[in-house]
Amino acid sequence: MWLLVHGFGTWDGGKGTFSSLVSLLEQYKVDYQHVSYPFNFTLNTEEAIEAILKIAQPGCKILAHSNGCTAAYECAFLHDLWIKHLIMAAPPLDPGLMFPATIEAVDICWNRGDRIVDPANVWRTLNDVVLNRKRTVVAFGTMGRKGPMGTSKRIQGHPFHKTVRHSGYFQGVHAKRILGLMEPQLRGELLI
Secondary structure: OEEEEOOOOOOOOOHHHHHHHHOOOOEEEEOOOOOOOOOHHHHHHHHHHHHHHHHOOOOEEEEEEOHHHHHHHHHHHHHOOOEEEEEEEOOOEOOOOOOOOOEEEEEEEEOOOOHHHOOHHHHHHHHHHHOOOOOOOOOEOOHHHHOOOOOOOOEEEEEOOOOOOOOHHHOHHHHHHHHHHHOHHHHHHOOO
8 A cells, every 4th residue: 555645735635636537546535735935845734744653554565745744754754654665756855865774775866856755854944943953853955856866776766858747747647657656557547
């Protein structure tokens, strides 16, 4: 079973984000309250973590988008959630992030044209300094635009064309590519 964790700019519980994949997968959407700017990174991440931990079983598989990637990572890092496979699309995390051993395999989907993740560094500063809400985990950053750094064999980067929009990973041929990472045997089943 896959847990689908949407980003924070979603008002429909992630339905629009993952709609092309939902019919083919045994899945559970992790939904959490929409909190408006400028409080998103801290408050929404905390709500998403709580929602994930309520339903996740050890050895779960997670497909996360944008800030949902941050929440999934923190579940493993802070709460020792064992994740068998984590697929991150457009993660607003530091490209040099070290993944804990509680995550067996990581696939990171990124594209150099995704400028939506660029403000992550500014939002981190806003949360830490202005709101005095210290993060306990690594820095936010531009992994969604630059891809992962490092040489670990369990972490694979998947560059997408720079014209893919921030939420475009789950549409058309891009959705087929994501599905191929999730359940390769279903790749040909997705109608686009």
